[in-house]
Amino acid sequence: MVFTSWTFASFFAIVLAGLLLLPTRTLRQVFILLASAYFYAYSQAWYLLVPAAPAFIDYWCARRIEQTSESRARRWWLVLSIITNIGLLAYFKYTNFFIANLAALAGLRPSHLDIVLPIGISFLTFKTLSYTIDVYRGHIPACHSLWHYAMFVAYFPDIVAGPIVRASVFLPQMVRSLHPSWGRTFVGAQIILLGLTKKLVIADQLAPLADAAFAAPSLFSPLTVASGVIAYSLQIYCDFSGYSDIAIGVSHIIGFDLPENFNMPYLATSLTEFWRRWHITLSQWLRDYLYIPLGGNRRGQQRTYVNLLITMVLGGLWHGAGWTFVCWGFLHGIGLIVHKLWLERTGGRLYPLGGLGGWLLTYLFVCVTWVFFRAPNLRVAVQVLRKLAGLDQGGTVWFYSPLILVMPLIVLGHIIGILATRSAHADPERLPPPAWAKATYVRAGSHFVTRTHEAAGLYVLLPMPGFVGAFVLVAWILVVLVFSALDTNPFIYFQF
Numbered sequence: 001m002v003f004t005s006w007t008f009a010s011f012f013a014i015v016l017a018g019l020l021l022l023p024t025r026t027l028r029q030v031f032i033l034l035a036s037a038y039f040y041a042y043s044q045a046w047y048l049l050v051p052a053a054p055a056f057i058d059y060w061c062a063r064r065i066e067q068t069s070e071s072r073a074r075r076w077w078l079v080l081s082i083i084t085n086i087g088l089l090a091y092f093k094y095t096n097f098f099i100a101n102l103a104a105l106a107g108l109r110p111s112h113l114d115i116v117l118p119i120g121i122s123f124l125t126f127k128t129l130s131y132t133i134d135v136y137r138g139h140i141p142a143c144h145s146l147w148h149y150a151m152f153v154a155y156f157p158d159i160v161a162g163p164i165v166r167a168s169v170f171l172p173q174m175v176r177s178l179h180p181s182w183g184r185t186f187v188g189a190q191i192i193l194l195g196l197t198k199k200l201v202i203a204d205q206l207a208p209l210a211d212a213a214f215a216a217p218s219l220f221s222p223l224t225v226a227s228g229v230i231a232y233s234l235q236i237y238c239d240f241s242g243y244s245d246i247a248i249g250v251s252h253i254i255g256f257d258l259p260e261n262f263n264m265p266y267l268a269t270s271l272t273e274f275w276r277r278w279h280i281t282l283s284q285w286l287r288d289y290l291y292i293p294l295g296g297n298r299r300g301q302q303r304t305y306v307n308l309l310i311t312m313v314l315g316g317l318w319h320g321a322g323w324t325f326v327c328w329g330f331l332h333g334i335g336l337i338v339h340k341l342w343l344e345r346t347g348g349r350l351y352p353l354g355g356l357g358g359w360l361l362t363y364l365f366v367c368v369t370w371v372f373f374r375a376p377n378l379r380v381a382v383q384v385l386r387k388l389a390g391l392d393q394g395g396t397v398w399f400y401s402p403l404i405l406v407m408p409l410i411v412l413g414h415i416i417g418i419l420a421t422r423s424a425h426a427d428p429e430r431l432p433p434p435a436w437a438k439a440t441y442v443r444a445g446s447h448f449v450t451r452t453h454e455a456a457g458l459y460v461l462l463p464m465p466g467f468v469g470a471f472v473l474v475a476w477i478l479v480v481l482v483f484s485a486l487d488t489n490p491f492i493y494f495q496f
Helices: 006-021 025-040 045-067 071-106 121-137 146-154 167-175 182-215 222-254 271-277 280-294 301-319 323-346 354-374 378-388 401-424 435-443 466-483
Strands: none
Touching (some): 006 222, 025 146, 045 121, 045 146, 071 121, 121 167, 146 167, 182 378, 222 378, 222 401, 271 280, 271 323, 271 354, 323 354, 354 378
C-alpha cells in the first residue's frame, strides 16, 4: 500500500475514524496494531511472518537479557537475537548475491533461487536489532508487554521505509492517548503535504530524465547525462525525504512523534556534514551500533580510518545486494577519510573559496557517487562516468524543461528552511518548534504538544488558522494535484 494512493487515503481515514470512536487508549493501541498488520500484509499475507518472527524472538531475548545477571548468558541471548535478524535479512536479500559471486569464482553458471524480497526488511532488521542491543547495554528496560513491542515493530507509518525508529523513542510514547486532535492534525497535514509535494511535484517529474540517462547513457550527450545525474540527486532526495515527511505527518496525527530523517543535506559543506543531514536515523544507527563498537576513533588514526571504511561499505551493502552499492559505500568511506585527513593536516581550515568551495566539492562528490547507487550494474556506471568526464562525446542533446522548472521550488524551499533555522536560534540539527508554531496550536483550540521527542526536527508551519489557513491548504492541495507527474513511481527506498 503506497502513501500516494487513494487506497492508503481510504485506509488512513478508517484508522482515524477508529481512533476517534474507540473509548480507551488500550483499544486504540490494539486497533493500530491490527491496522499495521493489515497494512504490511496488504499485497502478500505471508509478509506478516517477516516482522512476526523477530518480534517474538527479540521480545523473549530481551526479557532474558534483563532477567539474567550472568554475562555469558546475556551475550548468548543477544547473539540469538542478532543471528535471527541478520539471518532473515541475509536469506531474503543476499542469498542470490552470494550464490552468483561464489559461482563466478568457481567458474560455474549460477542458478538463482526464487526469493521474493519483503518490503522494508532492511529497515525492520535495524529497528529490531537496536532494541535488543540497547537492552543488553542497559540503555533501556526490556518491554514487558508483547503486544506493545509488536506494535513498535509493525507500526505502519515507518515499517516500509523508515525513519528507523528506536524503541527508546517509540515505547515511552505508548502512554499517549492516541486520540487525534485538531492541533496535531493541523500540523501533521502540512507535513504530509510537504512530503506529497516533494514526491509528486518534484521527484516523479524528474524521474523520466534520470531513468533515461541511466538506461542508455551512450545514446545521450555528456550534458544530457550530467543533467540526468543532477536530476537523480534531486529525485532520490525528494522521493526519500518526501516519504519520511509523509510518515512523520501521518504518525503525528495519530499521536506518535517520529525522529527527523533529513535536514537539507545538499547544503552540507563537507561529506561529514552531509551524513549528519542525510538519512539521519541510518547515519546514527551505523554510528552507534557499528562504528563505535568497532572502536570508533578510540584506537588510533589508522584504525579510525579502517572503521570508517568498514562502516560505510556495510552501509552500502545494507542498501542493496550488488557491487554498485559496495562501490558507493566504499567511495563514501574514502571521502570521509579524506575529509578527516584534510582537517588534521590543515588544522580545520576551510576549503578553497571557503564555504562555497566546500559546498561545491561536497555536492559534486555526492552526485558522482550517486552514479553507482543508481546504475543497474558497474558497466553502466562506467559509461555514465565516461560521459561526465567528457571521454565519450556525442549523443542526443535532450533539454528536459521540468528540471529547470522545479529548481526555483527547491531553492525557495531551502531558503525558507534556512530562515526558519536562523529564527529558531538553536542547533540546526536539534530544533524545538518556534514560538509562532506554538501559537498556531493555541489559536486552533489546542495546546502545543510539549512531549515531542528531542529527535524531532523543525518543520515550517503555516501560522494561519481559520478561513485563511484553510484556503491556503486547499490551494496547496490543488497545486499538488495539478502539477503532479502523470505517472506515479514507487518510492525508491521500497526496494531496500
